[in-house]
Amino acid sequence: DKPKSMLEIAGKTILEWQISSLHNNRLTNINVVTGYKSSRMQAEGVFFHENKNYKKGSELHSLMEVPKKMGSGFVMLYSDILFEDHIMTKMLTCQEDIVLVVDNTIQYHAPEISKIQDFVVSKNKHQPTRRKISFVCENIISKIGAKLNPETATHEFIGLAKFTKTGAEQFLQTYEDCAKNYQGKFQEADDISKFKFTDLIQEMIDRGYVIHFLEIHKGWLEIHRKEDIELANHFLSNI
Template identity: 30%
Template sequence: MKAIILAAGEGSRLGKIGEGRPKCLIKIGDNTLLEIQINTLHVCGIDDISIVRGYEGEKIDVPGLKYYDNPDYASTNMSHSLFCAWKEMAGDILILYADILYEEQVIKRLIESRHDIALGVMVNWKEAIRQRTKIALEELEMVYFDSENRIREIGKRRPEEYETQGQFIGIVKCSHRGIEILKRNYDRVKKLYSGKPFGQAGVFEKSWLTDIFQEMTELGVPLHCVIIERGWMEIDTPEDYERALTDTQFVRRVARMKTNWNHRSGFYNRLDWTGRDELLNAIVEMAGVLRSKKVLDIGTGTGKVLMALKKQCPEANYYGVDICQNMLDKVDASYDFNLFIRDMENLHGFQDNDFDLVTARMVFHHSKNLEKTMTEVYRVLKPMGRFILCEGNPPDLCSIPFYKSIFRFKEDRITFLLDDLVNLLVRQGFQKITSRTVILKDMSLNNWLENSGLPFRNVDIIRKMHYECDVFIKNAYNMKFRNADILMDWKFSVVSGIK
């Protein structure tokens, strides 16, 4: 699946908010509309992304994307812009407007559609319109569809002109067959209507995608709806922009950096830190003698912790849980571990007082609810069972803002200091708590960035932040600049407690 984002328009209805820049570059919080879209597409497994530029197009310059230009953006519209990217129009494709925000569930529902041409349609449009008092109703792209979700009418018109059931959200999914159907129909209407009125446009070149779609429905070409009830917002007017800024819960959901574990699993074993003996040895030493005992590793990934423990004590029974099947598929099958898909906040299927040892290395910073996670760990541990928790830390207190700013471009995560980890165990009732600090020396910045599955732009931003950070940050990490790379000392805390 690839994506084409249509970003050629000027966005004049935004007034001064969008003045002098493409609409997709306005900021919602810390990120531009385009950055938020790209992040969501990456999370959904779409890395092949093309942008059609127009107004102030040279300002759209995100590394890792493909660019096509519509030099006639001022005298054309969406349909013309789309076909400026003709070269990309093969295979399965998502076509997206550039002035929308959407949650990943919206994209996933469209991707999963079995229809050759599927349009996202918001059925709660009346509720949305009540919040958009400044929008001209005739500017809305409204949809009427039948009981099988087949579109019967679509286009820009006032909702009362026919029995409106939804609003087109500016996202279309085409299968490899669907995109060929769309191309053939575009070629046909272009030959018939070039320079002439077409659909609701004064001239074909100014037509909207919905004009093409309406023509296709009238000819009997099947177009279908994917019903969307929430998780979408259009930014077309100053009122829309203000609404986006005030709807902080929605913006947090769409704008936070998310981790696509299926994507990252392909790179995970290349990360130097995952196999460094210093960290694994600290966990093994804290675990003690495991003969005939039962061990659970949470967030086991590709099984590095379990393998280190089993080499020390082959007789124990080893279990691992992770949220990503692709990760578990990369665990060496010869070790014969018991592996399960589980969320750390809900270790269902495991009995109370079940394990002698529970380990969690570099996974708690992903927890959505630390209290639930700790409760589950405590529940599955036997009395006198041991819990070992390992997390990375900023090198010192002064480095915390830098540490947090880096991960803002990598993933949504919790930042821990050693005291935070100790307090987690204390609050849960663990006894005999011990800790140690492990420093992994000369860790390669390039190795970390190039194998973290991040968008290219985020990689470039994080790398630049390291090169341009203050001297006290460079000293805290003991940075060494070597052949276009930076070698750094990374700090980890390993904490252990007894139930």
């Protein structure tokens, strides 16, 4: 009975693994927004911010607890993912204003019924490839969301993204406009009060902003079930 990021895997909590990856990429100004069982969150060298209304909103609302930390550009990652360091390293080399990391293995297996996945459709005709990750994020997202048809999806968003100063400004301005001026259903959300990160990204795409993606092939895990913990223990024990 603890926050998922406090689960211990291969000798460290999920949060500690994430902090290590950030530090290995010379990112040290780390802000963690807490929600469920906030008092049980512990880690050295990070700033904690509590979202007391976490039950009413989504991960986007938790992110918006720290808008002042985002203005000069930022990296966002979901609290339940683990990934190899090189993925973040390559993401940080991308020069585009907004870059989401996506995995192409969805093209090789059926979606997991028990898990909510954020599907992505590439704007350009996309050929599945296991080639090395490019340092230039030339690929552009046309659609993103959990309710997209998985059969037409080209990728899955893994919960890791990078925003430059310009990208952060565009992101924050779009959020403020939507939160202030919209009511009722919004993108995939039944109500604007519960819209998610992917809903806002889709809204930005609809408004003409270009959202790029960095393609990967495996090298990450989302901790969702007991089986994921067992897999992660094996995955990280070799690192």
